[in-house]
Each structure stands twice: as C-alpha cells, then as structure tokens.
Amino acid sequence: MGWPVRVAAVLAVGAVAALGQAPWGLWPLTLIGFALVYGFFRQTEGWRAAALLGWGVGTGHFLLALHWIVEPFMVDAARHAWMAPFALVGLAGGAGLYWGAGLVLARAAGGGPAAFVAGLGLAEALRGWLFTGFPWAQPGHALIDTAWLYWAAWLGAPGLLVLVLGASVALWHVAAGARASGAAALAAVAALWPLGAALTPEAAPVPGAPVVRLVQPNAPQHEKWQPDKVQTFFDRQRAFSAAGAVPPDLVVWPETAVPVLLERAEPTLEAISEAARGASVVLGIQRTEGPRIYNSLAVVEAGGAVTGVYDKHHLVPFGEYMPFGDLLARFGIYGLAASEGQGYSAGPGARLVDLGPLGRALPLICYEGVFARDLLAAPGRPEFLLLITNDAWFGKISGPYQHLAQARLRSAELGLPMIRVANTGVSAMIDATGRVTDRIPLGEAGWRDAPLPPSLPETVYARLGDVPMLALYAALLALSSWRNRAGARRI
Structure with a gap:
C-alpha cells in the first residue's frame, strides 16, 4: 500500500470516528473508528510511526467535526473568507498534534490497551488546557445522546472518553479473535447503560416550579x-x-x-x-x-x-480578542467579534x-x-x-x-x-x-x-473534578510500562 493510500485511509478513519458528534450522533461509528485506530496503532513501530498515526487520525477527525469553524469567516466574507480554509486546516492539524503526542506516550509506555486509552486521555486533557484550551469535539462527546451520559455525574467528560476508547479496544479484540475477553469488556460497558439510569434520581420539573x-x-x-x-x-x-x-x-x-x-x-x-x-x-x-x-x-x-x-x-482567542492585538491592528487584523485592537477584556x-x-x-x-x-x-x-x-x-x-x-x-x-x-x-x-x-x-x-x-444533590464530579480520571491515566501508564519492562526482562 503506497503512502497516499495510507494517508487517505488514516484521514478517513478519523472522519468516521467523528460521525458520533452532533448533529449526526452515529456513536457506533465512533467505536468502530477508534477500534480501527487501535488496530493501526498495534502495527506501528517506533515513536515516529505512532506520532504520524495519531496526527493523521486526529486531523481527519477534526476536519469533519470542526468544519463549522469556517462559518464565522463568512459573516464578513469580503474581509475574512480567504482565512477560512487556513483556519480549518490549521485548527484540525493543530488539534491532531495532541493525538500524535498521545500515541507517542502510549508507545513509550508499552503500546498495550491501557497505554492507548491513557495516552489519548491525557492528550485530550491537555487539549482542554493548553493555550486557554479547546475541548470541543472530544471522542467522548459521541455518548452525550445516550444513557451513558449519566456517568458524567461521576467521571465527567474524561469518563465518557474512557468508555469510548475502552469499548473500541474491546471491539477490536473481538474482531481479532480474542472473543472471550473482548466480549466480557463490551458486556461490562453495555451494563453501564441501564445502571447509570438506575443510580440517577429523577430530575423532571415539579408542579409549581418557576x-x-x-x-x-x-x-x-x-x-x-x-x-x-x-x-x-x-x-x-x-x-x-x-x-x-x-x-x-x-x-x-x-x-x-x-x-x-x-x-x-x-x-x-x-x-x-x-x-x-x-x-x-x-x-x-x-x-x-x-x-x-x-x-x-x-x-x-x-x-x-x-x-x-x-x-x-474566558474569551475566544482570535474571535473576541487577538493576542498582540494592538500590533496586529496596525495591519488591519482584528478578532472576528472585536472592533479594534485587543478586542474584549476578560472579566x-x-x-x-x-x-x-x-x-x-x-x-x-x-x-x-x-x-x-x-x-x-x-x-x-x-x-x-x-x-x-x-x-x-x-x-x-x-x-x-x-x-x-x-x-x-x-x-x-x-x-x-x-x-x-x-x-x-x-x-x-x-x-x-x-x-x-x-x-x-x-x-x-x-x-x-x-x-x-x-x-x-452535588455529584461526585462536582466535588472531585478531573482528579480521579487523571489519576487513572497515570495508573494505566504506570501499569503498562511495568508490564512492558517485565516482559522485556523475561525475554
């Protein structure tokens, strides 16, 4: 298979995984997409191959999921339309870098299922924080329109991400022949569907509500x-x-x-x-x-x-304000929603x-x-x-x-x-x-x-935030690294 075909395949798999996002809501395709990503990841050798895989899949995913980013540039098309393709490609490619880094980390930790989940989980956590953050179109968002959403009260968006990646890894193992272990993992994830609803109190409006x-x-x-x-x-x-x-x-x-x-x-x-x-x-x-x-x-x-x-x-970079806005204003470059210079000030x-x-x-x-x-x-x-x-x-x-x-x-x-x-x-x-x-x-x-x-009542996530999931990622990476070193010593 030549490299153009490989690149197209990787981008396509990322786009398939994005079809679980709103408004499409095809969450089974997200699971299939990440099952294929995990299968590709298992075949990579070295950090460079892992980085290119993560970057390519992420770029394909965000090209589709974030294609709406061109819309703001069309409000004043005469001034801004020329920027739209650069914004989409730059944003998708930049977001894909996080996934590339995540798979590099996963490869360094041994490359097993636990490392794959933790590597991408940490990548998404960083994407939500660095450079003011942009946690839009996370893989776990594919589950928002399902009963798995109830588990966000316990583990937040990172918990939904782990469900997606864990189910995808299990799906790959079932397809690859490890039917007993893969089916058991899938059954465990499926059981969380009714269990979440059973554990969550009723929240419908009551008579006399404002x-x-x-x-x-x-x-x-x-x-x-x-x-x-x-x-x-x-x-x-x-x-x-x-x-x-x-x-x-x-x-x-x-x-x-x-x-x-x-x-x-x-x-x-x-x-x-x-x-x-x-x-x-x-x-x-x-x-x-x-x-x-x-x-x-x-x-x-x-x-x-x-x-x-x-x-x-929490202002929108390049929208409500421009970094170095007064300097860029000399060249006629403003934030899309700002009228001049630095734009809005933050509260x-x-x-x-x-x-x-x-x-x-x-x-x-x-x-x-x-x-x-x-x-x-x-x-x-x-x-x-x-x-x-x-x-x-x-x-x-x-x-x-x-x-x-x-x-x-x-x-x-x-x-x-x-x-x-x-x-x-x-x-x-x-x-x-x-x-x-x-x-x-x-x-x-x-x-x-x-x-x-x-x-x-106050949820577990409201009390603890992302700390439990970050600790889980660290534990998974440590476990994967330990198992990898133990296997190397036996050889």
Missing part, C-alpha cells in the same frame, strides 16, 4: 448590527417578552441582545422591564470601563434597575448572581459553557446554570448542535439544570441529567415558557 421565558430573536450575524435591522430585532425581543396572558418569573435574552452600551442603556432597560411586566430580565449587553470593553450579562429588575452584572472571563472570573425566588445562578456566556473547569471554579454551588450565547457565528449545520450537546454535558456533570438562550438557537431548558425538556429550534424566532427543573 417559569422561565426563553427569548430567541433569530438575528443572522451578518444582519445583527445593520442600522436598518437593529431596531427590528430589538422590537422582536420586546414583543416576545410581553407575549402571553401570564408573565413568567424570569425572562432571558441571548448574548449581546441589546444594541446599546450598558452605561447608556437606562431608557432601553426601562422599556425592556415594562415589556416583561414585572418579571426579572437577564440579557446580554456590552459595557465599557475606561478604554476596556466587556461582553456582559446584566440582571434587570422593575423600572430598569440593574441589580447584577457578570463579565465574560475577573466565575461568580454567582442572585435571582431572588429562583435562587442563585452561575452565569456563562457562549464559549464558557465548553469548559467544565470554569464551572468548577464557581465560588459556591448555584441552584442552576444560566448560559446566554450567540450561536449565529457557528452557522446552521453542526456548530450550534455541538454547542448544545456540551451544555447538556455540563448539566449532567454537575447535577444542575441549565437555562440556555441562543440568538439563533438552539435555546433550551435542560434538566440536571442533561435531558432537554423544552427547546426553540435552530433558525426560528420565538419564545417558550419552560418550568425550571430542580437541581440534584
């Missing part, structure tokens, strides 16, 4: 700030807030929903409060503080009074906001919902999660659905319900097990009144 109105204006990003369209989208949100015979307990608008700065918004906020008929309103708005500009969430009470403000602290960090009878909420703005560590950093346990976002940047094919899936994962990890409101969708109410109880579909303007589900 009612939250989700407001989705559906403002396409290329029209959102056009002078002749801004008022239309604002009036649409006000009309949705005022609709219905009975006002809700809380009204939530999406990220950057208000077209004026917070410090100049007093008449605007009064009009919003009037439309809400006494209900509290949470909305996305920009604010300035001297030369700094913040992407913020504000809590508005009767008469337009602002009783709480949260500033987004001080995670905090809770008091929403009266509804309890305390942990606010999240867009990208922050991707990072479990940002939620774990909260200065206390809230009653619910509150995420506002503008997924219009992500297009209409896969990006918004993957973002929604990760929101469901965060709820399941922490045992907390989530109010999720998106500009173009998908807006949703999510219960504490990660189940969507109500939604407004992608690409539709509208509103929905949804009862707020209850929280569950």
Whole structure:
C-alpha cells in the first residue's frame, strides 16, 4: 500500500470516528473508528510511526467535526473568507498534534490497551488546557445522546472518553479473535447503560416550579448590527417578552441582545422591564470601563434597575480578542467579534448572581459553557446554570448542535439544570441529567415558557473534578510500562 493510500485511509478513519458528534450522533461509528485506530496503532513501530498515526487520525477527525469553524469567516466574507480554509486546516492539524503526542506516550509506555486509552486521555486533557484550551469535539462527546451520559455525574467528560476508547479496544479484540475477553469488556460497558439510569434520581420539573421565558430573536450575524435591522430585532425581543396572558418569573435574552452600551442603556432597560411586566430580565449587553470593553450579562429588575452584572472571563482567542492585538491592528487584523485592537477584556472570573425566588445562578456566556473547569471554579454551588450565547457565528449545520450537546454535558456533570438562550438557537431548558425538556429550534424566532427543573444533590464530579480520571491515566501508564519492562526482562 503506497503512502497516499495510507494517508487517505488514516484521514478517513478519523472522519468516521467523528460521525458520533452532533448533529449526526452515529456513536457506533465512533467505536468502530477508534477500534480501527487501535488496530493501526498495534502495527506501528517506533515513536515516529505512532506520532504520524495519531496526527493523521486526529486531523481527519477534526476536519469533519470542526468544519463549522469556517462559518464565522463568512459573516464578513469580503474581509475574512480567504482565512477560512487556513483556519480549518490549521485548527484540525493543530488539534491532531495532541493525538500524535498521545500515541507517542502510549508507545513509550508499552503500546498495550491501557497505554492507548491513557495516552489519548491525557492528550485530550491537555487539549482542554493548553493555550486557554479547546475541548470541543472530544471522542467522548459521541455518548452525550445516550444513557451513558449519566456517568458524567461521576467521571465527567474524561469518563465518557474512557468508555469510548475502552469499548473500541474491546471491539477490536473481538474482531481479532480474542472473543472471550473482548466480549466480557463490551458486556461490562453495555451494563453501564441501564445502571447509570438506575443510580440517577429523577430530575423532571415539579408542579409549581418557576417559569422561565426563553427569548430567541433569530438575528443572522451578518444582519445583527445593520442600522436598518437593529431596531427590528430589538422590537422582536420586546414583543416576545410581553407575549402571553401570564408573565413568567424570569425572562432571558441571548448574548449581546441589546444594541446599546450598558452605561447608556437606562431608557432601553426601562422599556425592556415594562415589556416583561414585572418579571426579572437577564440579557446580554456590552459595557465599557475606561478604554476596556466587556461582553456582559446584566440582571434587570422593575423600572430598569440593574441589580447584577457578570463579565465574560474566558474569551475566544482570535474571535473576541487577538493576542498582540494592538500590533496586529496596525495591519488591519482584528478578532472576528472585536472592533479594534485587543478586542474584549476578560472579566475577573466565575461568580454567582442572585435571582431572588429562583435562587442563585452561575452565569456563562457562549464559549464558557465548553469548559467544565470554569464551572468548577464557581465560588459556591448555584441552584442552576444560566448560559446566554450567540450561536449565529457557528452557522446552521453542526456548530450550534455541538454547542448544545456540551451544555447538556455540563448539566449532567454537575447535577444542575441549565437555562440556555441562543440568538439563533438552539435555546433550551435542560434538566440536571442533561435531558432537554423544552427547546426553540435552530433558525426560528420565538419564545417558550419552560418550568425550571430542580437541581440534584452535588455529584461526585462536582466535588472531585478531573482528579480521579487523571489519576487513572497515570495508573494505566504506570501499569503498562511495568508490564512492558517485565516482559522485556523475561525475554
């Protein structure tokens, strides 16, 4: 087999493994894909071959899973479209480097099943941390739409990753003839499906629960700030807030929903409060503080009074801010969502906001919902999660659905319900097990009144975070290395 065919095969296997991601949800293909990766890995000799395999598979996986990354560059195509292919190839190839490093580590530790799982597990952990992190499209995300999601309350996203890789290794062993051991491992993973549901308390909304109105204006990003369209989208949100015979307990608008700065918004906020008929309103708005500009969430009470403000602290590199932005601005290069120089400034960090009878909420703005560590950093346990976002940047094919899936994962990890409101969708109410109880579909303007589900007792993952899984990876690598050295001594 010539090298062009080998390269194509490796890229194709990575792409097959990505088909478990939203919106496709073909999780069995993810297991088959990683079973093939493990089979290829067993045939590699030396660290270079392992590195090239991991990089190639990862690149193929992320080319498909992250193809939505071209969408932001099409909002202002005249300025940015030329960057789109470079962004996709660069992001996919860069993310693939982590998998290459993971398989190098696995090969150094002996190359067995335990090393394979631990090597890729550590690679994904690093991908979620280094250079501010980007833990999007992890292999374990393929299980979010299955009953295995219940185990996120115990082991988080890393636990789902181990289930995927462990089942894939077992599948390869069954196909390779080791039917007894492989079948036993597969049976153990399958048994976790009903067991997780049995161990998880009921989290459905209860009678008398507070009612939250989700407001989705559906403002396409290329029209959102056009002078002749801004008022239309604002009036649409006000009309949705005022609709219905009975006002809700809380009204939530999406990220950057208000077209004026917070410090100049007093008449605007009064009009919003009037439309809400006494209900509290949470909305996305920009604010300035001297030369700094913040992407913020504000809590508005009767008469337009602002009783709480949260500033987004985990910003999108090259989107909301540019590293060395003032220097790059001299060459006309800005972040896609920034107007000049360094772009947005980061807020001080995670905090809770008091929403009266509804309890305390942990606010999240867009990208922050991707990072479990940002939620774990909260200065206390809230009653619910509150995420506002503008997924219009992500297009209409896969990006918004993957973002929604990760929101469901965060709820399941922490045992907390989530109010999720998106500009173009998908807006949703999510219960504490990660189940969507109500939604407004992608690409539709509208509103929905949804009862707020209850929280569950604090989960194991909420208490311990990623520490148990990182310890497991270390133990697997140590075990694999020990067995490899013991085998070499016997020879």
